[in-house]
Structures are given as structure tokens and as C-alpha cells.
Amino acid sequence: MTVDAQLIEHMMEPKNYGTLENSNSEGLGKNPENGEKVIVYLQVMEEEGESVIEDISFQAIGCSTTIVAGSMITQEARGLSFKGATNLISATMKILDKVPPEDAACSEMVALALKASLETYRLRQEESDHPSVTYQISNDCTPKEEEKN
Amino acid sequence: MKALAISMHEAWLATLMAGFMSNTSSKQKLFDFSDILFRHFTWIEAEMVMAKEPYDYNREAIPIKVEKLSVILHNIIQRLNQIDLQLAVVSPDLSHRITHDIQYITGVLAQLPDEEVTAFNTLRKLDNIELSSEATDALTLFLFEESYKEYELIMIYNYLKAHSDDAYINRIFQILVDESFFHLKSFGDMMAKMGILGVPRTIFKEMYQVEDIEAFFLAGIDEELAAKEECKKLSDAVATNSPQLAQFFDFINNQENYHISLMKDALAHWEKEKNV
Numbered sequence: 510m511t512v513d514a515q516l517i518e519h520m521m522e523p524k525n526y527g528t529l530e531n532s533n534s535e536g537l538g539k540n541p542e543n544g545e546k547v548i549v550y551l552q553v554m555e556e557e558g559e560s561v562i563e564d565i566s567f568q569a570i571g572c573s574t575t576i577v578a579g580s581m582i583t584q585e586a587r588g589l590s591f592k593g594a595t596n597l598i599s600a601t602m603k604i605l606d607k608v609p610p611e612d613a614a615c616s617e618m619v620a621l622a623l624k625a626s627l628e629t630y631r632l633r634q635e636e637s638d639h640p641s642v643t644y645q646i647s648n649d650c651t652p653k654e655e656e657k658n
Numbered sequence: 659m660k661a662l663a664i665s666m667h668e669a670w671l672a673t674l675m676a677g678f679m680s681n682t683s684s685k686q687k688l689f690d691f692s693d694i695l696f697r698h699f700t701w702i703e704a705e706m707v708m709a710k711e712p713y714d715y716n717r718e719a720i721p722i723k724v725e726k727l728s729v730i731l732h733n734i735i736q737r738l739n740q741i742d743l744q745l746a747v748v749s750p751d752l753s754h755r756i757t758h759d760i761q762y763i764t765g766v767l768a769q770l771p772d773e774e775v776t777a778f779n780t781l782r783k784l785d786n787i788e789l790s791s792e793a794t795d796a797l798t799l800f801l802f803e804e805s806y807k808e809y810e811l812i813m814i815y816n817y818l819k820a821h822s823d824d825a826y827i828n829r830i831f832q833i834l835v836d837e838s839f840f841h842l843k844s845f846g847d848m849m850a851k852m853g854i855l856g857v858p859r860t861i862f863k864e865m866y867q868v869e870d871i872e873a874f875f876l877a878g879i880d881e882e883l884a885a886k887e888e889c890k891k892l893s894d895a896v897a898t899n900s901p902q903l904a905q906f907f908d909f910i911n912n913q914e915n916y917h918i919s920l921m922k923d924a925l926a927h928w929e930k931e932k933n934v
Contacts, residue, residue: 512795517780520802521856522723528716570862573802 536625578616670695678850779853808842809858817866875925
């Protein structure tokens with residue numbers, strides 16, 4: 510990894526790290542190979558018929574790359590509508606397609622945790638106590654839903 | 659008591675970080691005070707365990723980026739004064755001890771000379787050592803990874819120790835806590851010198867609220883082996899530019915051998931006790 514000023518800034522002071530007291534959704538991204546995982550917590554508000562990420566945070570069991578990815582992606586996602594967040598996830602996954610899988614895994618885990626938390630929120634609109642959704646990364650970088658229980 | 663423990667946890671880390679920032683004789687005072695605050699934290703924790711009060715190691719982010727040492731010292735004094743107002747929840751003896759410590763510590767902190775803080779300038783220069791950009795990057799990543807790891811280990815071993823009555827295993831946990839403190843202080847000092855100081859992030863509950871202790875020991879041994887590998891790689895990366903720095907990482911690497919031996923010892927003891 511090349512260490513630049515932006516990377517150092519996120520490592521010294523990761524943005525949005527920790528739990529979120531007033532969260533109403535959360536989702537997990539997991540690496541089944543090594544037990545690393547990311548949880549993304551969301552506080553979602555309904556504004557003019559749209560679900561909007563009012564606040565966001567993340568926690569991770571992972572390396573510095575995961576923390577940097579979590580810090581950057583959650584910064585980008587704050588304030589986005591679900592449509593915008595879905596576009597952010599798609600854009601991230603497209604970029605990761607061009608990166609060797611071993612380098613992509615950490616960022617993929619964060620993107621999938623965000624995707625899982627959006628899905629958890631949607632499911633909780635139908636069933637208020639629906640458990641958190643978990644996605645796990647795979648070698649070919651194709652997300653698959655691991656469990657919903 | 660949980661709120662008090664969180665405040666003490668944060669005050670301990672803020673004081674430790676201030677120790678890293680100082681480049682004068684205040685450094686040792688701040689390290690000593692941070693050690694005392696950590697011990698306060700463990701004593702409050704012991705009372706929570708005895709009272710069966712549920713708790714975890716979650717805490718707020720601790721802002722530490724300052725240009726003058728006096729700013730963080732003032733912040734620590736405020737934190738300690740707030741703690742002093744929360745002490746009614748612990749036993750009278752502990753409350754008496756902490757309140758008197760706070761009185762002394764805040765008095766000393768208020769008198770410490772001010773200093774310019776360079777711990778956040780991101781220059782990434784370590785003393786007079788000229789490292790290549792590759793070696794500097796390797797050292798930067800190592801310090802972020804391993805400083806967090808050492809903090810994580812302190813908290814994990816401390817939590818396990820707080821919840822175990824087994825004297826044999828607790829002796830081992832205490833050694834590992836003490837060892838990790840030395841490593842954390844060494845790495846934190848280097849980060850401050852390089853201008854990249856950061857507070858270790860909070861730890862996932864499941865890392866310390868361990869359900870399978872055998873699996874924990876086995877994973878811990880693997881982690882120590884991985885840490886040795888990282889030290890070796892770093893030592894190789896910096897050896898050309900600085901044999902002195904390479905020697906330091908070989909020294910840390912060698913210390914991991916004894917940690918592995920202790921973890922194996924603890925695992926064997928645990929398995930033996932389980933089969934009694």
C-alpha cells in the first residue's frame with residue numbers, strides 16, 4: 510500500500526468509528542477466510558418519501574486498510590438517500606473489480622456491510638424486529654447473502 | 659459505575675497520549691499518571707464485576723490533535739474533575755483513593771510547562787534516521803497496526819483477568835498486560851516522533867467477551883506468530899538505513915517468543931483444569 514497524506518489522516522483519526530447510539534439499522538460484511546468483519550450502523554430518516562442516511566458509523570475487526578476504507582466510505586455515505594448509497598456501493602464494487610482480490614477484500618467488506626445495513630432497514634419496514642443482514646465476501650468478489658437470522 | 663469506568667478509560671488514554679506528545683521531563687510524569695489512571699480503571703472494573711454490573715469497553719472518540727501541550731493538559735484536568743464528581747458510585751475506600759490522586763495529579767498537571775506539539779505534523783521523520791520511502795511506508799503501517807494491537811491485547815487480557823479467579827492464569831495475563839504496555843509505549847513514542855500519533859480505536863466486544871477460551875489461546879498464539887513475522891519484515895525493511903532501528907524490532911520480535919510460551923502454558927493449564 511502506498512501511504513499518502515489522505516491515508517495517514519484516516520489512520521490517525523478514522524471518521525465515524527464506533528457504535529451509533531440512535532441507530533435504527535445495522536449490517537455486517539464478513540471475510541469467511543480470516544474472521545475479519547465490519548458492522549455499519551445507520552440512523553435513517555424518512556424525508557419526502559425517501560430514506561436518507563442521517564448518521565452513520567462503523568466498527569471493524571480488521572487491518573488498517575479496512576479502517577481507512579470504512580472511514581472513507583462512511584464519510585461518502587452520510588447524507589445520501591438509499592438510491593445514492595446504492596450507487597456509491599456499485600461504484601465502489603466497480604473500482605474493486607480492477608484491483609487484485611487480496612487488495613480489494615477490505616474495501617469490499619465495508620461496501621457489503623453498508624449494503625447489508627440498507628437491506629436490514631428495508632426488511633425492518635415490514636418486520637420491525639428483523640435481525641441484521643450479513644453478507645460475506647467471496648473470492649470472485651460476488652456478494653452472497655449469508656444469513657438473515 | 660459504568661459511566662465512571664468509561665470516563666476513567668478515556669482519561670487514562672488522553673493522559674497516555676499527552677505523554678507521547680511531550681518531549682521534556684513531563685513525559686515520564688504523564689506516563690506515570692496514565693499508569694495510575696489505568697489502575698483506577700481496573701479497580702472500578704473489579705467493583706463492577708463484584709456487583710455483577712454489565713459493562714463493556716466502548717467509549718467516545720478522544721480528540722487529541724493539539725498544537726500546545728497545555729491544551730490537552732487542560733482537557734485532562736477537566737476530565738479528572740468530572741470523574742471526581744462521579745465517585746459516589748464506588749466503595750468509600752476506592753473513592754477516597756481516587757479523589758486524593760485526582761487532587762494531586764490535577765495540581766501537578768496545572769504546573770507542567772507548556773510545549774509545542776509536533777506529534778501530528780505527519781512529517782514521518784524518526785530522529786536522525788534517513789529511511790527510504792518504502793521503509794517509511796512499511797514503518798508507518800506497522801505502527802498503526804501494532805499500536806492498535808497492543809491496546810487491544812491490554813484490554814483483552816485485562817478483561818479476562820477481571821473475570822477469572824484462577825491465580826495461575828491471572829499471573830500470565832498480568833505479564834502479557836505489562837508487556838503490551840511496554841510495546842504500546844514504544845510504538846506510541848515512535849508515532850509521536852514521526853508526527854502520526856493517533857488514539858487506538860475502540861474494540862469489538864466479542865474480542866474480549868470471549869466464549870471459547872481455548873480457541874482464544876490458539877488464536878492468540880497465531881497472532882503472536884504473525885506479530886513476529888511483521889517485526890521480522892520491518893527489521894529487514896529498515897536494516898539498510900538503520901541497523902539501530904532493525905535491532906529494536908529484532909528485540910521486540912524476540913520478546914514475542916516468551917509471549918507464545920506463556921500462551922501455550924496458559925492453554926495447557928486451562929485444559930488440565932477443565933479435565934479435573
